[in-house]
Amino acid sequence: MKIAVSGKGGVGKTTLSAFLARWFASQGKSVLAIDADPDANLGHALGVRDAGELVPISQMKQLIAERTESVPGSFGGFFKMNPQVDDLPEKVAVPCGNGIRLMVMGGVKKGGTGCVCPESVLLKNLVHHLILRRDEVVVMDMEAGIEHLGRGTSRAVNALIVVVEPGRRSIETALKVEQLAKDIGIDNLYVVGNKIRSDRDAAFLQDQLPGYRFLGFVPYDEAIIEADLAGTVAEDVGEKTRAALTAIAENLKEQQQPS
Template identity: 70%
Template sequence: MKIAVSGKGGVGKTTLSAFLVKWFASKGKEVLAIDADPDANLAQGLGLPNPTGITPISEMKELVAERTESVPGSYGGFFKLNPKVDDLPEKLAIRAGEHIRLMVMGGVKKGGSGCVCPESVLIKNLMQHLVLRRDDVVIMDMEAGIEHLGRGTSKGVDCLIIVVEPGRRSIETAGRIRALGKDLGLTRVCLVGNKTRGPRDREFLAGSLKDFRFLGFIPYDEELVEADLQGVFPETVKPETKAAFEEIAVGIAA
């Protein structure tokens, strides 16, 4: 199972990603949690101690230079476009719980159209390996632009989940993400509604995104907000919140 989770910043995609990681691990699956959002928060969402002490792979200058045969910190020039990456999960993944390992990709500097840098080449090759060659359940916490996914990689993604909240900007972002996914060849795109305060919010989202399939709706829960503030995994949530998460996970796995 290879799952990508995306959405506008602040909608709760990291919270959903963390829950899915924990849920699949609780079923005895080996899970590789991938933080592919430059604003890396998945380690915190999983409740790891000292998450800011984790160095993203894109910032490992010596590793990038070694694998791409480039000069650290340089721009332009020649470098390897198909670096060796198959050994990196075992070398770089951090143990984040029973059956869970975490890899933090980090951001890649963006340049003009067609800009390619050693960091982006290494990350994209690594993402392709994780999606197409690994037997683990892979849960990817993406940025809204799904920048780390390439056309070849997308063929191995079983589901792109877009998290939305009641609000026009979130809905507009969902449309843009789906368009990006379609350009990459992603065929199974689903939505999860988050921070819904009742039937009115659920009806608003469903009515505004009629041609999307919703996996479920997560109610607004102060326990989720508090867990985010404390930098811990939300172990205690309202029964209806837990039931909503369970419904979504079961729907993905079905």
């Protein structure tokens, strides 16, 4: 199964991504967790020691230069558009224990849009390989957009999950992600409501996103908020939170079963 998790910053994408990675690993699956949000901390959420010291692939200048046959730090010029990436999961992924490995993509922060540079070419080719060629569960913690995905990989994405919280900005981000998904042909879009304080919050999200497929709702949990602020693992979540996350994972798996 190939899963991408998106949504506005701070809505709980990383918490859900980490939980899904752990849940599928507990089912005996080999899991590759991908931190594809330049501002995320999936490594912390998975309990990786010194996760903040991990160098993102987008900053591995020598590796990028070797694979794309480009000059480190240069702009323009010629470089390979189809660099070798099939060995990178084994070379750069960090073991997290319990059948999970972590790869930190990083971002390409340059002016303008549609950047075609050695870093972006390497990352997109890598994502293409991870989604189309790897025989394991891949969970990608994305930024608010779906920059790393493209038309070549869209058909192989089993689920694009948008995490939302009760609020207009979160709703607007979900609508933008839906449009981006349609543009590249992703049909399997689901929604998870997070930070739900009451039935009224859940009803608000369902009312604002009519026709969307909700996998479930996660209650507001101080343990998750505090862990997110501290950059640590949210181990002491409440029973209702854990039950809600488990139900979401099971619902997702059920949605992917052949009818």
